[in-house]
Amino acid sequence: MPLKPTFENGFFWNNYTSIESDFLRFLEFAPYCPSNKKIYSPKLTGLLLQIGGYVDSAFKEMAKYFRPRAYEKRRSAPAKRVRAIADIVDAFCVYETVYNLSSNNGGKLIAKLELVGDKELHPFASFSLNYQRPQWWDAYNKVKHEYSLHHRKASIDNVLDGLAGAFLLNVVHYPSIKLLWQLGNLTIGIKVQKGFAELSLTEEQFAAYISQAMSKFEPPNVGIRVETPLLLYVRK
Numbered sequence: 001m002p003l004k005p006t007f008e009n010g011f012f013w014n015n016y017t018s019i020e021s022d023f024l025r026f027l028e029f030a031p032y033c034p035s036n037k038k039i040y041s042p043k044l045t046g047l048l049l050q051i052g053g054y055v056d057s058a059f060k061e062m063a064k065y066f067r068p069r070a071y072e073k074r075r076s077a078p079a080k081r082v083r084a085i086a087d088i089v090d091a092f093c094v095y096e097t098v099y100n101l102s103s104n105n106g107g108k109l110i111a112k113l114e115l116v117g118d119k120e121l122h123p124f125a126s127f128s129l130n131y132q133r134p135q136w137w138d139a140y141n142k143v144k145h146e147y148s149l150h151h152r153k154a155s156i157d158n159v160l161d162g163l164a165g166a167f168l169l170n171v172v173h174y175p176s177i178k179l180l181w182q183l184g185n186l187t188i189g190i191k192v193q194k195g196f197a198e199l200s201l202t203e204e205q206f207a208a209y210i211s212q213a214m215s216k217f218e219p220p221n222v223g224i225r226v227e228t229p230l231l232l233y234v235r236k
Contacts, residue, residue, distance in 0.1 A: 005061070007175040010183075012058055016166050019050050020230050023163060030156070033115040037157050045143060045154040051162040052140030058169045059091040065175060088137055092127045098217045099172045102128035105219055107171075107235030109164055121231075123165035136161040164231060171226045171233045174214050180226060181206060189223040189236075196223055196236055 005011035026043055030036050092101075099105050101124035111119045126132035136158040142150035170176045171186070180186035188206065189198045199222060201209075213220040223236045 005057070007061065007170075007173060008179060010179060012054075012061070013170055013176065013179060013183075013185075015054060016170055017228065019047065019054065019166070020163060020228055023047055023159060024230055027114075027156075031115050032111075032113045032119075032156055032160065038152070038155050040152045040154045044156065044159050045147070045151060047159050048136075048140050048143055048154045048162060051159065051166055052137065052144065054166050055137075055162070055169065056088075058166065058173075059088070059095070062169070062173055063094065065173075088133055096124075096127050100219075101168065101172070102126070104168060104233070105172045105235060107224065107233050109168060110232045110234075111160060111164065111230060112232060121161060121164040123161050123168060134161065134165065136165065167228070167231050168233070171224065172219070174210055177220065177224065178206070178210055185226060185228075187225040188220075189225060196225055196234060 003009050003011065005015075007013070022043075026041075026047070030039055030041075095101055102122070104122060104124075109121045109123070111121055113119055123136065124134055126134050139150070139153035139155070139158040140162065143154050170180065177186060181188065187196075187198050188201055188209075189196045209220040209222055219235065224233070225235075226233045
């Protein structure tokens with residue numbers, strides 16, 4: 001029997017890295033630069049649909065990690081539904097208060113782009129603006145439901161922002177932080193004068209940081225650094 005997709009067994013992280021690899025291959029032929037920012041193609045359409053489905057599934061899986069009472073407490077007033085993530089507005093009502101997605105959970109999220117250099121991204125910034133859905137999420141829904149009318153919205157910009165959103169969920173969600181640390185993809189550290197200094201922790205010490213964070217619905221009280229070929233996240 002196939003494993004159930006979860007953050008703990010690496011399904012979501014492996015799926016994310018696969019989508020990122022496909023996007024990087026696309027950038028080999030159409031690099032990210034001002035003249036290409038609005039380019040669209042069937043390949044980008046497929047990537048945007050993958051990313052939207054991924055984020056939707058990730059949000060619903062993340063909801064299982066919060067006890068119902070805690071989950072309901074953390075929901076913002078505009079949400080009428082409880083105990084389920086039905087759409088991205090529901091997700092806002094839970095995850096903005098837990099993970100501060102609009103501010104990247106207090107960290108910097110950077111795309112390392114060959115022609116234009118580093119580009120700082122805030123894929124969920126609109127969450128703090130009167131419950132607005134991100135532009136890339138609206139693009140995903142329009143492409144998904146009315147492709148003939150909105151195929152131009154499958155642009156490099158929207159795919160990059162959506163990919164950054166998928167990446168961010170992996171680096172802020174507690175079980176995923178644990179997995180990435182165990183895999184060696186995530187570095188724990190502290191802020192120092194010249195940047196970020198790595199800490200060497202035992203399993204017990206790391207588990208204590210995560211448990212404390214989960215009990216308070218706060219980020220772990222240490223710095224985090226995660227890097228892929230395309231994206232870099234640092235929270236000091």
